Amino acid sequence: MQNIIVVVVGYLCGSIPFGLLLARAAGLGDVRKIGSGSIGATNVLRTGNKKIAALTLLFDMLKGFLPVLFGQWLAGPIGGTLAGFAALTGHIFPIWLNFKGGKGVATCCGILLAWSWPVALVALATWILVFALKRISSLSALTAALVAIPAAYFLDQGDKTGGPANFGLTLWLNILILAAIIWITHRANIGRLLKGEEPKSVFSKSA
Numbered sequence: 001m002q003n004i005i006v007v008v009v010g011y012l013c014g015s016i017p018f019g020l021l022l023a024r025a026a027g028l029g030d031v032r033k034i035g036s037g038s039i040g041a042t043n044v045l046r047t048g049n050k051k052i053a054a055l056t057l058l059f060d061m062l063k064g065f066l067p068v069l070f071g072q073w074l075a076g077p078i079g080g081t082l083a084g085f086a087a088l089t090g091h092i093f094p095i096w097l098n099f100k101g102g103k104g105v106a107t108c109c110g111i112l113l114a115w116s117w118p119v120a121l122v123a124l125a126t127w128i129l130v131f132a133l134k135r136i137s138s139l140s141a142l143t144a145a146l147v148a149i150p151a152a153y154f155l156d157q158g159d160k161t162g163g164p165a166n167f168g169l170t171l172w173l174n175i176l177i178l179a180a181i182i183w184i185t186h187r188a189n190i191g192r193l194l195k196g197e198e199p200k201s202v203f204s205k206s207a
Helices: 001-014 019-026 041-045 050-091 105-115 119-133 138-156 169-185 187-195
Strands: none
Touching: 001 050, 019 041, 019 050, 041 050, 041 105, 050 105, 105 119, 105 138, 105 169, 119 138, 138 169, 138 187, 169 187
């Protein structure tokens, strides 16, 4: 029963479309009709409103982070794992938007922070570095997801880091799955990257 509660709470939290709600509240319209059509922070930033985009990023991270903490509190490490994947599933397939949501990058970051903050910091630093060099958000996310896999293996085996999850090998496998999900949700971006057609991120209404 505890695991069922964790999954339901995680999914419902992940399903909250903060990007869409915050943009509408700010009078920015439907973000699904601009840019990539995503409800994530990157697309919200294309409205030109950095404050709303930052809030979207924060809340999308929290809807991954808080369910994991709740799951760990209620059902231990297994609860934290289930809550994380449930929250990510909710973000990508939100019940409120006919199961059409975002690509899960910010929510994954929140999940990583709850699972293992050292791994999350490595992934975040990778995202920032790649974006600074290439200015392509999708490439940054894909690279960060890949880097998180070996980072999890080397940084969080057993109780080495003192992080809240301490999953050891299980953590590595969980992050491997997270990375695979990120790559799957970015499959269209990968196709454009291979063709050299993926545009650089230009955060304005005309983008």
